[in-house]
Amino acid sequence: MSTIAPEKYKENASKNIADPVLQKALSGLQERLGPATENLYNSLPEGHKMRTEAHQFRRKAIDNLDVLLSTLVDKVRGHGGIVHFAKTAEEAVEICKKIALDNDVKTVVKGKSMVTEEVGLNLALEKEGIEVYETDLGEYILQLSGEAPTHIVAPAIHKTRREVAELFTEKLGTPYTEDPPILTRYARKALREKFLKADMGISGCNLACAETGHIVTVSNEGNIRMSTTLPKIHVAFMGMERIVANLEEQQSILRLMSMGAAAQEIGGYVSYVGGPAEVDHGDGPQEFHLIIIDNGRSKILADPEFREMLCCIRCGACLNVCPVYGKIGGQAYGSPYCGPVGAVVTPLLFGINNSADLCAGETLCGACKQACPLEINLPRMLLALRSKLSEGDPDWDVQPKSKGENLIFASWQRFNSNRKVYDLLLGLMRVLQHLLPAKQGMISRLPWPLSGWTANRNMKKLAPKTFMQQWREKKEKKGS
Ligand code: SF4
Numbered sequence: 001m002s003t004i005a006p007e008k009y010k011e012n013a014s015k016n017i018a019d020p021v022l023q024k025a026l027s028g029l030q031e032r033l034g035p036a037t038e039n040l041y042n043s044l045p046e047g048h049k050m051r052t053e054a055h056q057f058r059r060k061a062i063d064n065l066d067v068l069l070s071t072l073v074d075k076v077r078g079h080g081g082i083v084h085f086a087k088t089a090e091e092a093v094e095i096c097k098k099i100a101l102d103n104d105v106k107t108v109v110k111g112k113s114m115v116t117e118e119v120g121l122n123l124a125l126e127k128e129g130i131e132v133y134e135t136d137l138g139e140y141i142l143q144l145s146g147e148a149p150t151h152i153v154a155p156a157i158h159k160t161r162r163e164v165a166e167l168f169t170e171k172l173g174t175p176y177t178e179d180p181p182i183l184t185r186y187a188r189k190a191l192r193e194k195f196l197k198a199d200m201g202i203s204g205c206n207l208a209c210a211e212t213g214h215i216v217t218v219s220n221e222g223n224i225r226m227s228t229t230l231p232k233i234h235v236a237f238m239g240m241e242r243i244v245a246n247l248e249e250q251q252s253i254l255r256l257m258s259m260g261a262a263a264q265e266i267g268g269y270v271s272y273v274g275g276p277a278e279v280d281h282g283d284g285p286q287e288f289h290l291i292i293i294d295n296g297r298s299k300i301l302a303d304p305e306f307r308e309m310l311c312c313i314r315c316g317a318c319l320n321v322c323p324v325y326g327k328i329g330g331q332a333y334g335s336p337y338c339g340p341v342g343a344v345v346t347p348l349l350f351g352i353n354n355s356a357d358l359c360a361g362e363t364l365c366g367a368c369k370q371a372c373p374l375e376i377n378l379p380r381m382l383l384a385l386r387s388k389l390s391e392g393d394p395d396w397d398v399q400p401k402s403k404g405e406n407l408i409f410a411s412w413q414r415f416n417s418n419r420k421v422y423d424l425l426l427g428l429m430r431v432l433q434h435l436l437p438a439k440q441g442m443i444s445r446l447p448w449p450l451s452g453w454t455a456n457r458n459m460k461k462l463a464p465k466t467f468m469q470q471w472r473e474k475k476e477k478k479g480s
Contacts, residue, residue, distance in 0.1 A: 003148065004120075005334035006346050006355040012332035013361070022150070025157045026326050033320040036263035037371060054256050055374045057249040058311035061241075065301065065310075068210040068243050069292065075213020079275030081288040089119035092293045096121060096202070096235055099289055100130055103233055105199040109191075111217060111224035112136035113204025114152065114314055115237045115293055117336035118349070121202070132202075133194045135223040137187055144171045150330040152316035152338065153261045158329060191223065201227035201285065203273075205238035207253060207313070208290075211246040214274040215290065218254065218267035225271045234285040236273065240292050241301075241310040253313060256373035260317030296349045303395075305384045309344055311374050316341075318368035318378060324361055333358060340368035344381045352388055352398045359385040408449065423466075430462045 016022055044050050061068055073083045086092035100108070108130055110116065122132045134143040138156035142149060144167050149155030159167075161178040168174045174186040203224050205215040215236055217224045228234050244250045258264045277284035300306045319325045319339030330338035335346040335355075343362050347355035359382055368378045390409075392400035400406065415421050436443050442458035445451065453459060465473075 003334070004336075004350050006350060006358050008334050009332055009355075009357040009361060012334060013328040016329045016332050017327055019158075021160060022158045022329050023327070025150070026329055029151070029154065029157055030320055030326045033263055033317075034371065037259055037317055037320065040259045040263055040265070041373075050252065051256065051373055051375055054249075054253050055311065055376075057244060057253060058313075058374055059308070061244050061249075062301065062307060062310045064245070065241065065243070068245060069240065071210040072208055072213055072243060073292075075210070076275060076288075076290055079213055079288075080278070081213075081275040081290055084289060084291045086119075086291055086293045086295070089293075089295050092119045092237065092291055092295065093121055093124040095289075095291055096237075097124060097128060099233065099235060099287075100125060100200055101128065103199065103287075105130055105233070107194065107198045108132045108200045108202055109135050109194050109198040109227045109231065110201070111203040111227045112139050112155075112219065113202070113237055114336050115204055115239045116202065117149075118239075119237075119293065119295065121237070133191065133198075135191055135195070135227055136219070137184065137221060137223075140187055140191065141167065144168075148331045149336070149338075151319060152314055152330070152341070154316075155330075158331075195226045195230050198227075198231040200233045200235060201229075201231040202235050202237065203228050205236050205242055205290075206257065207250055208238055208243045209245075209247055209250045210243055212274070214272045216250065216254065217271045217273065218257065218261075218269065220262065220264075220268040222269040225269060228271065228273050229284050232285055233287045233289070234273070234276075235289045235291060237291050237293060240294050240297050242313070253374075257313050257315045260313075260315035260371070260373040299396075300348050306344075306348055306381055308376055309348065309381060311376055312341055312345070313374065314341070315373060317371045317373060321367040321371040323363055323365060323367070328361075340378045340382075344378055344385065347385055352385060352393075352396055356389050359389065404449075426462070426466065430464070433461055 041051065076083050084095045086095055099105075108125060110122070110132055112134070116122070125132050134140045136155070138154060139149070141156045141159055141164055145159070145163075150158045161180065161183070164183055165176055165178045168183060168186050169176045172186060172190050177183065203217050206218045208215045215238065217228065228236075244253060254270065255266060258267045261267070273288070276286055276288040297310060300309055314337075316339070318341050319330070322340050325339040330342075333339070333342045333346060335342050335350065337345045340362055343358040346358055352359075362379075362382050364379045364382060366379050369375060372378070388396060388398045390400060390406060392398050415425055433443060436447075437445050438461060441461050443461055444454060444458050446454045446459060
C-alpha cells in the first residue's frame with residue numbers, strides 16, 4: 001500500500017541504495033526490460049511512425065477531453081452502466097463507499113489499479129469494516145507484507161523467493177517452499193476463495209474508448225477479469241485522461257503500452273468491459289459503475305507546460321531505463337507514481353514544494369523520453385518544475401525553494417560570464433584546494449555551502465593547469 005510522503009525521498013533513497021537485495025533486483029530488471037523494449041520498438045514494421053502517431057492520438061484526445069468524455073458517458077449509460085464524476089480523491093472514495101454500503105458489501109476483490117492507490121481507497125473501505133483483497137500477485141504479496149510497490153508494473157520485484165515463502169507460511173499457513181509455481185498455486189487457491197465470496201469487484205481502466213463506450217484492462221495474470229465479472233457489482237476507477245477517440249487508436253496505444261510495460265507485443269489478457277450483464281446474456285455483474293476522477297488533472301490540463309503529462313499511459317517503460325530509479329527503487333518516491341513519471345506526476349498531483357527533491361533527483365539524461373512509447377518529454381517538464389521551484393509560482397502554490405540558492409547561482413552565472421574573474425577564482429581554488437582533506441587526487445570533504453556535494457561522493461581535484469593553458473603551451477611548442 002502506498003502512502004503519499006514524497007518529502008521522505010532523500011531518507012528513503014539513502015536506505016534503498018544500501019540494500020543489496022534491492023540493488024540486485026533493480027539492475028536485473030533494467031538489464032532485462034530496458035533493452036528488450038528498445039529491440040521491440042526497433043523491430044516495429046511500422047517503424048518510428050507508430051510512436052509519433054500514438055503520441056498524436058493521445059494529444060488529440062487530451063485536447064478534446066470534454067467532447068470525448070461526454071460521448072463515453074452517453075455510451076456507458078446506453079449499455080446500462082452508471083457513471084460518476086469525482087472532483088477529488090475524497091469524493092471518489094465516498095462514491096465507492098456509498099455503493100458498497102448501500103449494497104451491504106462485505107468483501108471486495110480488487111485488480112491492480114494506480115488510481116485507487118492515488119485516492120487511498122483500500123484504507124477507506126477497510127475503515128468501514130469491508131475486507132479488500134488485492135488480486136494481482138505482486139500487489140497481493142505486498143498487501144500481505146504491508147509494503148509499498150517498487151515498480152508501477154512489477155510491484156514486488158524487490159521480494160526474494162525466500163521472503164515470499166516465509167510470508168505465505170506465516171500469513172496463509174501454507175507449507176514452506178521456495179518453488180515459484182507452488183507459491184503461485186498457494187496464492188491462486190487463497191484468492192479463488194476471495195473471488196467466490198466477493199460482493200464487489202474493483203478495477204482500474206487502462207484506456208476507455210469513447211466511440212464504443214467500453215473500458216479496457218490489461219494484465220498478464222487474468223485475475224482482473226475475475227474481479228470484473230464474478231462479483232455482482234463492478235466498480236471501475238478511471239483517471240479522466242485515460243480515454244481515446246476510437247477502437248483503432250486504442251489498439252495502437254495498447255500495443256505500445258504492452259511493449260513499454262513488459263516488452264511484449266500484447267499483454268496476456270486484454271479485457272473489454274462494456275457494462276453490466278444483459279438480460280439475455282448471463283455473464284458479468286448486475287451493476288457496473290464507472291468513477292471518472294479529476295483529482296488535480298484539470299489543473300494539469302489547463303497548463304500548457306504540463307498538459308503533455310496527461311498523455312501518459314502508466315506503462316512504466318521510463319522506469320526501466322532511468323539511472324536514478326535503477327538505484328533508489330520505487331518506494332523512495334513516497335508516491336504510487338515512481339521513477340521519472342513519478343518525478344513529474346507526483347509534484348503536479350500532490351504539491352510541488354513537498355516533492356521538490358523528486359524533481360531535483362532526476363539526471364535529465366533523456367533516457368526516459370527515448371524509452372517512452374509515446375515519447376513524452378519528461379525532461380522538459382522536470383526543468384519546468386525546477387524553474388517553478390526556483391522562481392516560485394502562485395498559480396501552483398509554489399514558494400521559491402531557497403533564496404540563498406538563487407543568490408549562489410546568480411553569482412555563479414556572473415563569475416562564469418566574466419573571463420577575468422573566472423580565471424582569478426579558478427587560480428584561487430587551485431591554491432586553496434590543498435587545504436582540504438584529499439586522497440589519491442580526490443577531495444573527500446568540501447566546506448559549507450558546498451559540503452552537500454561531497455556528502456556521498458568525492459570530488460576530483462582541479463588539474464595543476466587549465467585546458468586552455470595546456471592548449472597554449474602545446475601550440476607554442478609546436479610553433480618553436
Ligand atoms: S511517461 Fe511514458 S514511459 Fe513513463 S509511464 Fe508514462 S507513458 Fe510510460
